[in-house]
Amino acid sequence: MAGSIKTKLDDDVANLLRKAIIEGQYPPDYHLNEAELSRELGISRGPIREAINQLEADGLVYRPSNGRTKVLKFDSDDYEDYLKLRYYLESEACKMIMVRAGEDPTFPGWLEAEKQDLRQLEHSIENNVNIITNQYDYAFHDSLLKRADRPILSRAWKSISGIRRSIMETNIKYAEEQRKDYFRTHMGILEGIESGDFSLLEQRLQEHFASGRSHFGRMLNLTRRAKGE
Numbered sequence: 001m002a003g004s005i006k007t008k009l010d011d012d013v014a015n016l017l018r019k020a021i022i023e024g025q026y027p028p029d030y031h032l033n034e035a036e037l038s039r040e041l042g043i044s045r046g047p048i049r050e051a052i053n054q055l056e057a058d059g060l061v062y063r064p065s066n067g068r069t070k071v072l073k074f075d076s077d078d079y080e081d082y083l084k085l086r087y088y089l090e091s092e093a094c095k096m097i098m099v100r101a102g103e104d105p106t107f108p109g110w111l112e113a114e115k116q117d118l119r120q121l122e123h124s125i126e127n128n129v130n131i132i133t134n135q136y137d138y139a140f141h142d143s144l145l146k147r148a149d150r151p152i153l154s155r156a157w158k159s160i161s162g163i164r165r166s167i168m169e170t171n172i173k174y175a176e177e178q179r180k181d182y183f184r185t186h187m188g189i190l191e192g193i194e195s196g197d198f199s200l201l202e203q204r205l206q207e208h209f210a211s212g213r214s215h216f217g218r219m220l221n222l223t224r225r226a227k228g229e
Contacts, residue, residue: 010050011162013041017051018166021060022074024223030071032061058163079216082163083209089157090141093148094193094201101196114143114190122183130172133182137168140186171215174222181211 017037020026032052038045052069055061061069101107121136141164145157172179185208192201 008047009043010047010054013037013043013047014051014054014162015166015169016041017055018058018060018163019170021055021071022166022170023219024227026071028071028073032069032071034069054162057159060163076217076220079167079213082160082167083213085156085160086164087205087209089153090144091202091205093144093150093153094189094205095198096148096150097144098193098196098198098201101193110147111190111194114140115187118183118186118190121186125179125182130169133172133179134165134169137172137182137186138165144189167212167216170219171212174219175215176218178211178214178218185211 017026017032026032032055034045034048034052037048041048052061056063056069059072060074061071063069097107117136117140121133121140124130124132124136142157145154148154172182175182185204188204188207189201192204195201
């Protein structure tokens with residue numbers, strides 16, 4: 001595999017809390033209490049405090065003057081903002097890869113390695129192994145930014161690494177039959193890069209993000225229905 005999600009305890013706690021916020025288990029203005037979370041999760045308050053700091057950096061919680069950590073909303077508008085940022089970063093990275101491809105002797109080998117990893121992603125989807133699917137999914141997009149080798153883009157990409165992980169894991173959970181689109185839309189991005197056609201690349205990226213948007217919308221509908229909204 002080109003890479004995987006390497007985490008620490010506070011990263012895992014932040015991921016757990018992010019997904020709970022995204023899925024509406026913690027509604028807006030809900031108080032995230034460190035002591036209660038420590039008891040529920042059976043861990044010390046240190047990693048929880050670090051995790052909450054990550055959530056604050058993500059814009060998912062805030063601390064008013066009384067110091068109580070409160071949850072902020074994450075709805076379809078926020079998801080669209082996230083997609084717009086991702087689209088800009090990934091489209092710019094892919095275009096840089098395409099511009100350099102003709103003069104880069106390592107490009108064919110990189111492209112074939114990415115295709116092989118996507119075939120492993122397809123295999124994990126067919127066998128319903130979500131944890132492996134998430135790892136290949138995460139690694140694929142990281143590889144694009146790494147290949148582009150643009151420091152500013154890479155720093156911006158790193159700043160959304162946590163919420164990107166949480167959204168990916170949430171989306172695959174609710175994808176159901178649509179999870180078959182994962183392989184097709186990821187391979188489409190590589191086909192766009194390989195073609196050298198910027199218009200085709202942009203079309204394939206939009207198809208990929210449309211698939212994610214569909215999964216997120218399904219999650220919103222199901223969780224609202226479960227709450228009787």
